[in-house]
Amino acid sequence: MARELPGRPALVVGTRVLARLKPLGSGRFEGRTLRVFNAPALKLTGMLKSSPSGYFIEPLNFRPGTAWSVSPDDISGARAGDFVVAVPVSKTAAFVTRRLGRNDMPDTVSLLSITTHDLPEAFPGDVRVEAAACETIDGSEAVSAGREDLRHIPFLTVDGPDARDFDDAIWAERITGGFRLRVAIADVAHYVRPGSALDREARDRGLSVYFADRVIPMLPERLSDDLCSLRPGADRLCVMFETVIDATGHPQSFRIRRGVMKSRARLTYAQLQQIHEGHKAAPDDLPPDLIKTLYAAHAALSAARESRDILLVERNEFRTTIASDGKTLISGAMPVYESHRLIENFMVQANFAAAREMKARSLSGLFRIHPTPAGPEQVRLAFRAGTSDRAGQKKPLLPNALYSAAPSGHFALDLEVYAHVTSPIRRYADLVCHRVLMGETGIGSPDEASRYDCLARHLDAREARAASASREAQDRLLACYLSRQTHLIFAGHVSGETPSGTLVTLTEPGLTGLLVSDVAVCKNMTFDSNRTNKEFHDGGRISQASPGLVFPKKGTAVYVRPVALDVATFRCVFVLADRQP
Incomplete structure (x- = not known):
């Protein structure tokens, strides 16, 4: 969509509009809003600034230069420099409803994204009541009721170091001609029944949203971090996806069972790799050859994967986190x-097998599809050649992966059908597929088969909202971090222009910032007096523009160094560097 006209708020994910489409070629269009049908209540989020007549706010979710005045009686205890949430009372005036925090507090960044994207911060009372009523299961009673007893199998979970919701565990064994893989997934469907308050809230949220300092969970902590989390040594209800593969990694058989499992160990990715490489001993509760078997099965799955024409774009993700002191x-x-x-190979195999089962049984559910782009062979060739977006070069345009009620192919994975079943704690689509595969009602509606398309569109919108909020928060944290690294020089390229200056996108870590030279442009930007260093004695301050200075054209490769942070927009500010890093 084209940028909204001055005075209009930016569109949020899920807003229904009437738009005029302008063809851009290659099946792409640009939309311009003609009418908004279901616009949410107007909310202003931005920095409160002082003025001779009182205060004003320039919202982050409006075009630059759009401002509302705020009376000193309507600031609700906020101070100039605070980020706030405000509600307009007229076309030019507003009152503050909430203070979010100062720009120098990292947790303000996530709060800005949460409020801007209308993410829910608390669970309704009826949801909390239902969650509190969920009881810890007795494993033996569950087995007596018909579940398969899997507690003798030494499953292990592998997650990041800060993870708390362990929703999948793995195990493998060698068999004649191949391997037997088992992926145990938390049985969230046992606790979250269709049509319940828990179900309605999970469906509305769609998925969990992750930030550097917090999580907006799809389910209350009683479930996500406790009853449904596959903690070591605890009996847990699970759905077990078992696949037999041959020595080349191709599936031979598949079965799904509800069971009771007990994880033997919780490892991080680094720990699992260290054990495999012999730098660390495996936990005593794990069989001595399990890790070796897991990697052998992984090698077989990788061989099968390499036989397909998949698109694999692997790069080290640049992440900014907050230290334990809450500030650094x-x-x-x-x-x-x-x-x-x-772990990716094991999860992809379970998802693929579950999708094939749903398709073979003609089950109504949610499939994960990735449409084939225009010129698929050219796209594959470009990815294999390592085409990047550096120095203005463009990656091949790929459509987004989507949810669909009808089975279809997944272009990037080169699979004829695919679904999500391995993360029901944090994705509603996975929960729905569990219900369908277990023969239960999927979404709690008498005409659910005709409503899966509507649900798929809803979950796509929620996924887009979550991705936008998380990415926005990460970019702001990264800008805060880089603005203090004035001794560093970065490679990048000119990527656009704004009324305030030229935009530069760094090659690594991919952040877009503002390239300026005139100190007047930076009158509202913050500086740190500790930034002076041995290499640059100007303390990071921007010098006056040289007469006749012309910025490079779009696409030009440049070297820049950070000098400041525009605190009102969390945009990093750069100046041209006269030498390479």
């Missing part, structure tokens, strides 16, 4: 271990 920012590329690929 830590930033860097996240390591990618072979253990990450191992």
